[in-house]
Amino acid sequence: MAHTTRERLLDAGLEMLLQHGYNDLGIQALLQATGTPKGSFYHYFRSKEDFALQVIDRYMDEVHQGLDAALGDQSLPPLDRARRFFELSREKYRRDGYLGCMLGGLGQELSGINPTFAEKIEGCFGELTQRLSACLEEARQRGDIPLDSDPRELANLLLNCWEGAALRSRLWRDPTPLDQMLDFYFLAATRG
Amino acid sequence: MAHTTRERLLDAGLEMLLQHGYNDLGIQALLQATGTPKGSFYHYFRSKEDFALQVIDRYMDEVHQGLDAALGDQSLPPLDRARRFFELSREKYRRDGYLGCMLGGLGQELSGINPTFAEKIEGCFGELTQRLSACLEEARQRGDIPLDSDPRELANLLLNCWEGAALRSRLWRDPTPLDQMLDFYFLAATRG
DNA sequence: TTAAGAATAGACCGGTCAGTCTAGTGAGGT
């Protein structure tokens, strides 16, 4: 299979980037963990940066799958759909050992030193808020949140607070901050 | 002056750690930026890790100064005092070029790989929430927030959401996420 | 004046970094 080695590297990259971040992840360690010779890595990827950017793409594939599953569930009112996405994310974090969100992690680490990553990650946040704000707009039109709410702003708010809670849950290795944040936010949002 | 070199290193470390994070900050670069020979650095600090931990202490000194200034202002109701602390922080971020909060930055970068830093930073967050929750408790007793609120939980919530907003403001190089988060939080907290 | 210790100075160390290079392997097409 032509894609096996590349897939294996991206899979391991997903895991190792989440735990180690970018600068602390050595190519050597990645190769050792996957039993890959260096030649193969540089056959598939131009550089470490190129590799990490593709790992982020893979991460976003999972994110969009979560969004599809949650926001696409027409049996739920829109606000519950939005909340469900974050609950699915929380379950993913649990499976990973509460290491938080890769976008938040790499965003913090790299946005001060590498514009390519900064733009990439802000682009990912943009995709997320785009879909969330469409969902919140639906809630607004139904009157589930005040009619004068700004869905775009509310979506950014939701995502930003989530990222903060994810950082704290990474420190605690515990989902409590995530749950408390969701309770607080969705109660407050409905009241305007 | 015996402390001049050490002070100079810590000052530069404050700035450089905020921008570069830990792993991307080279001792060499720090020495070059401050015109310090290597011998001096290792005269004052046991290691790079020891240095960074002392930089965090210095950062926390500033944080506590901000807390003193804001929470100690008895002319303001307690909720305004809490908000004022974050507004002072926002002004500090502005002066730094909106690079966010060092605790959040180092927490994200290092909590997955270095338990010493993870504990250190969680300890700092603890100090912060301790003082904030005392302030919120005062607000609760005055009835400015619902009597059945949990000040400790509200303080953690406030700090966590702030850290998320700080990350986004670092990506945007812009204070908007900070302000929107404060508006949202303090409106919601008063209503319970 | 001198002894002592703090602080400066930077050459140097082993190890590791991302990335390059060349050689070899193996499967598919002709």
Place this chain on the structure above:
DNA sequence: ACCTCACTAGACTGACCGGTCTATTCTTAA
């Protein structure tokens, strides 16, 4: 049978990492 080319394999490069070492200078007090 043979050629091609994607892929594997890992030795190697030069730069840089954090940290050590020894030598020297400066400060201060006896």
